[in-house]
Amino acid sequence: MILKLLGDKTRLTMMKILDSHDCCVCEFVEIFQVSQPSISQHLRKLRDVGLVKEERRGQWIFYSIRKEHDYYPFVRQVLEQLPDQEYRLKELEANGSRITCC
Template structure:
């Protein structure tokens, strides 16, 4: 990895919403529809953030029927750095468990 590649990787992760997305993904793989509830954002807005994270290779996608399930790319050269940084952040106010309790958890399988 050279300086430019590291800069691009770190820039992609240096947005509050993208940090939240990465924090959620550090716990479990999720679908866009779950992020719409967790972040109270539209699907197109979240898709733009996912596009940037995917371009930086921070995340991976897996197709399950008509759904796309997103997870962290554990093979990324800076994965250990990212994991350390994410561990330093507080837990988000909304959690997947809170979605379940509110009856808003979507089953994307």
């Protein structure tokens, strides 16, 4: 199940980003240039298996990796093989999208 979830490029990239930063749906919409329902569906799948947790901050919900999950050590090894995604967040900060919901 975990491999199937991580087999999707969008979810895999989301996990890479979430491994070092909390993000909200609107940030992922900007990063991936897809609809909010599509992003929410990806996050729901990750949340349903317990890999991702959510935290409400005001009117926004932020997502992060649940590092206490039994499979996190495995997921972490997979994520370490991926290219760094910091540039995506820096682009959001540069165009002001990273702070619009925070």
